[in-house]
Amino acid sequence: MFGLKSSSLFSDTKKLEREIDGFVDILSEVGLVFKSIVPTYLNHSANGKFDEMVEKVKEMESKADKITKEVEHTLYEETLIPDARSDVLRLLEHMDELIGMYQGNCYHFSIQKPNFPKEFHQDLIELTETVVNCVEALCLTVRSFFRDIKSVRDNGHKVTFYEKESDIKFSALARRIFDSELPLDQKMHLRYFVEKIDRICDQAEDIADEVQIYAIKRSV
């Protein structure tokens, strides 16, 4: 109508909604793949599968990058959600960084091949599971930011809960590593990996805090 194409406005909107939902799906799926990657890596007998999974994470990361660029262009070209545009774009960028962190971890495992003794396997798997749960809670927080503003706080609280859990598990595992009889260089090497996995949770918590601020700003 008079320069404002209503049909295009609504179709653009639906397309963008699908893209944003798709982006959050990717973050969630990358987490689930990562959850399987760690035990797969630890189980040396399945190295072919591990490489396959790393490749899958790489593909998903590229897809997420593409979506971020498309959403950015559409939001600016169509001047959509002028009041929340910068918040949404920043949110997508930070979530993209999270996907990048998952991918980085996969690459580091693939390149540096850390040697985790069997006694630490279960702790590392549990830490990974907590980290993935934390990101899952973040996905819910982000979805509620877009659709159900009232639930943002509740879901954000779950992120904080898992982040604390992860901190506890990280500290316990790091302590166990340094209390072990392993040589110092290996201890440092393992600590680096454990810390890098735990950092995913820190980033997720920062994003959840951001989303809660955006939600306050978004209130009618």
Next chain:
Amino acid sequence: MDISIIIFLLGGLFLGWSLGANDAANVFGTAVGTRMVRFKTAAIVCSIFIILGAIISGAGTTETLGKLGSINALPGAFAACVAAGISVYLMTKAGLPVSTTQAIVGAIVGWNLYTGSATNIKVLITILGTWVLCPVISGLIAMGFFTLTKNFILKRKLHILRLDAYTRTALLLAGAFGAYSLGANNIANVMGVFVPISPFTDISISSFFVFSSKEQLFLLGGLAIAVGVFTYSKKVMFTVGNDLLKMSPVAAFIVVISHSIVLFLFASQGISNFLQSINLPSIPLVPVSSSQAVVGAVIGIGLLKGGKEVQWSVAGRITIGWFTLPIIAALISMILLFILSNIFNLTVSF
């Protein structure tokens, strides 16, 4: 048509331009200022609906304004319009959101005082009463709409992007309604004083359609308003949208719809007749101020949010401006009438 008539009508057109530049900004200011609707889209929709409102529903408020003081000479009408236009310009320069409504009422009273004509006190009190009622009603409507809309949005769990699309459409529709109501309610300010002395004659197109002289005047006034919208309102719209009313697009929609309903209420002969038919007190058909309606709606929403966001000192300053404007307009009107009658030897009343 005599050239002097055209010159005198220019006074009304100047006021129309001023209305288009200032009051129209109230209708689309928040939508354009928040970049939810493009200026070009807003200007086109605003102009079309202001002209339609003026021609279709502009008669009611014109009648009331005519009762306040029937200016019976073109130079007098010219002086009143120019006085109103200048006073609106001065107040706008001072950064106070005012309306042509208050200015023209002051200017007419100025004409009455200068020419010794009686001011219909009953009508004046009705008009002044509606100036108090207008922001109050607008505020109450805004509070009601705000609560309903907020609950609706929370319940429906609309995606942020879909909400954005709906808000844009709603802003455009509410703006169109607001522009129609503004045209219907405020055309009296621009052309009302010229109605008793209209230089036009009725035009009959076949036997079915008669384009009356009053409608021709209203069309002319509507076009002047449209020119004001296109030439000067952009700046004012951005000021209203960004500085005066910093709010969410949804709240902006609430402000526009509340303002539009109030203007429509005070211009709709249909609603007035309906209320009378069911023995309820009818709504006086009075030109009300779009600025008052907007400010009322904003304060209403602010109060609903706890009142902390309301800048009470600014609200006070605006209110003082509403009292000052008619007085300034009356004084300028009297000065202009003095100049026209004593320096140019023109008859300002019969």
